[in-house]
Amino acid sequence: MASWNVNDQKIPQERLALVSYLSVGLVIVLMVGFWKLQVVQSGHFLDLAEKNRVRSIPIIAPRGAMLDREGRVLVDSYPSFSILLLRDDPKNLEKSLPQIEDGLAISDQELRQELDAAKYEPKFQPVVIKPAASQADIAFVESHRADIPLLELLMVQRRRYQNNEMLANTIGYVGEVSQQQMDDSDGHYRPGDIVGKAGLERQYNDQLEGTDGMRRVVVNSVGKVMRTLDNVEAVPGKPIQLTIDYDLQAIAEADMADKEGAVVAMDGRTGEILAMVSKPTFDPNDFAVRIPSAEWQKLNSDPETPLLNRAIQAQLAPGSVFKIVTATAMLETNAIPDTQTFYCPGSAVFYGRMFKCYIYGKGAHGAVDLHKAIVQSCDVYFYNVGKILGIDRISEYAKGLGLGRRTGIDLPSEEPGLMPSEEWVEKAFHRKWYAGETISVAIGQGAVTTTPIQLARMIDAVASGGLLVEPHLQKNMPNLKPDHFPLSDATVEKVTDGMYGVVNEGGTAAQVKLQNVEFCGKSGTAQIINYDLRSRLGKTKEFKDNAWFVGYAPRRNPEIVVAVLVQGGGHGGITSAPIARDIVKAYYDKKAAHTQQTAGTQTPKSTATDAPLVATVGGQRP
């Protein structure tokens, strides 16, 4: 026994007992703690545990396709893969970055930018580092599953615009849903959802977008999917068939390839849009993935506004095309008989100011009646008519024929143009209308502006006795409500005769005459600044005239109307008329070919020259 241990001390029983009581007390405290979590708050924590465990993975519904009137695919969707980078494991991440950059051909700077942008997102949310993975990228991810477990593939549906720039401004494009749209959607959209942003994609978004499905999976703490709980399949969006005729569209696109402006080709009887071009344009495929902000800046700030659909948004002076409105107003109001002549010496003076005819300096039209005035597009004649009619009568007929208001085409963002009147001037500028302004408006200059689609409809209406069709792009559109602005037969006869003369009687578009087709029309060469100012500034492209031509066939109740605008194109009859002619010619060539085909395959009895040109998808040919 060591000296230190002298066994003369009693065990302090009371103090030991106190330690026992303390132990019992502490265990009770712990039990209360567990009770609070496990009994009082267990519902709350069960909820949190479920949220941990179950992850919902959306199954993206493919958007509906867009077909042309014959069922040819213009736009469709295809499954594609995005590459995701998981960020759960920062150490591994840093180590794998060089390999990932190498394998997926992403620059270090780019990748770090992506990671930086997501710095404040929860760590378990992966970052999309490659939105449209190539076959090689996918192969890289698959083959490195073991050594780079941080990469994941996500299947998404992407939009494919089959013909790139063709019809781009009309089709529009898709993009990630905006905050505004999300707020307005009442929970329908989630961040990152793809919606139609412009054009038909936006107009028919509800129909085109399907219903996303949902896969609920059990994930472990590093986000790895362990098993599937349930699966709700996606419902694909419905396709829409357009009234567009791919063949006519292609011709219009080719003719406009190097130009700035717009083309609208429309079935004059129904308002079906057969072709619609706006130039310059863009490739909507660029938007289908993720448009780099620099690219977006470029498109948006381009002075040539490639995102604008000029067919419905360019509001420009119609120039001489407007003379058809002035002529119709003149005849309908019986203000002046069509046989009455005005003398054109090349210019005329009204209200103390000289107004030139375009022929000024090159000759004179001499005595001009209505027919000659339309065929030759004599300005002096219409100055006189305008002076006699006054602005309000011109305005009434212009509005009646659909100018200065939207046509109601099934596209977002259509512009109304402007048809001035005395009332409008008072409202907008708080001044009186100057009588001299009427002289300019009578030939489609001054304050009047129109869109290409309005002019197409206006000419169609005049040639159809006042039937104002509702232009539309969706085939078999229900509830079409054409307008009527009844015109007398005599008026229609005289004005259409004039427009026939423009092409067929040596008028302003004489070189576009067609064999066997009553191709008619009216040219317009619209100044964008007045003659005096232009001669002072010199002829730069900025100030070149806008070339208009609205052509149609046949002479009465047109089947096809084509409005062509070439901005800075100079003379409408020379620059724009051939484009309209090409489209009308293609239309009739196709119709003839189809008639022949039908005649060859069917009994002679049922051969009808005006059999439907094409069948709809899935429909039966008669």
Next chain:
Amino acid sequence: MSDRPQIKDFDWTLLAIVAAINVLGLLEIYSSTHASAMAGMQWKQLIWLGVGIVVMFIMSQIDYHTLLDQAPVLYIAGVAGLLVVAVIGYSRLGAKRWISLGGGFNLQVSELMKLIIIIVLARYFSEVRTDKLTLTDICKVSLLTLIPVALILKQPDLGTAMVLVPVLIVGMFLAGIEWKHLAVGLVLVALLIPVAWNMRNHLKPYQQQRIETFLHPEEDQRGAGYQILQSEIAVGSGGFWGKGFGKGSQNQLGFVPVRYSDFILAALAEEQGFIGVCLVLLLYLGLILRLVDNAQKAKDRAGMYVVMGVAAILGFHVLVNASMVIGYMPVTGIPLPLMSYGGSSIAFVFLALGMVMNVRLRRFVN
């Protein structure tokens, strides 16, 4: 009465409690790891337990008075060992705690230091001949304890360092600390808290973060607060009856951090519910009360101090670990004795229990 201690004199009640806790631990280790790359861990743990039992038996055979005789030597060796760790120990997870023994075995000197401090303090207190602890005594024992505490803190290993303190406190209490000294001590501690708070910038970043996290767990969901939160979710979602063996999603899917070791109680709480937790806590209470019983029946004060030193350390482990699991204390890396996976922990606990048996076997020996 024989001079040689008999196997039948072991505290079989105590060992039954220990065995019950071990079984629950093995089952939970199996449940937590069977579906992962770590499957089979329970067998390794079982081997450790076997080693533990052998170690316990050996320990019970060496008269504790012999050990207490060597207290100064053990103390110096322990402190020297800690200094060696500081110099040549190798780091793991940013802390220098281990000395490599070769063959993949690593010695965690701080675990041994727990035993040494029990022996050293038992020796010191048994030399106090009165029922009153003088101020000099208090200063001496405090210094004896704080030297290894400081060295372990330096590793850094806040958890193990803290574990030494209750041996001192329980020892002083039993040795008859005067109420006025106790009061002064409490005031001192109270005064030290703000100082410590201001000193927190001297803590390692991970320690700072653990404290921050403890105070505001929700703010850092994927960092350190994530661990506490996930542990709380596991415990809370277990409910009264638990989700069933092997059916805890937090556990099975790996949301509970180190679910087979430090957070094994969270895993158990999820799968066995409040009922299971109560069973575990009552087993531990039984263990402590049984240790106190052994202390009461010890032949001498030295024996009592040894047993109560073991009780203080084990009780403190359970208290801190269980509190951490339910978010009452920050994460300190203190395992749950007898349940958590790990050789060092098992070895220490059985060595300690060996000393308890040692005291018990000699209560009738003269």
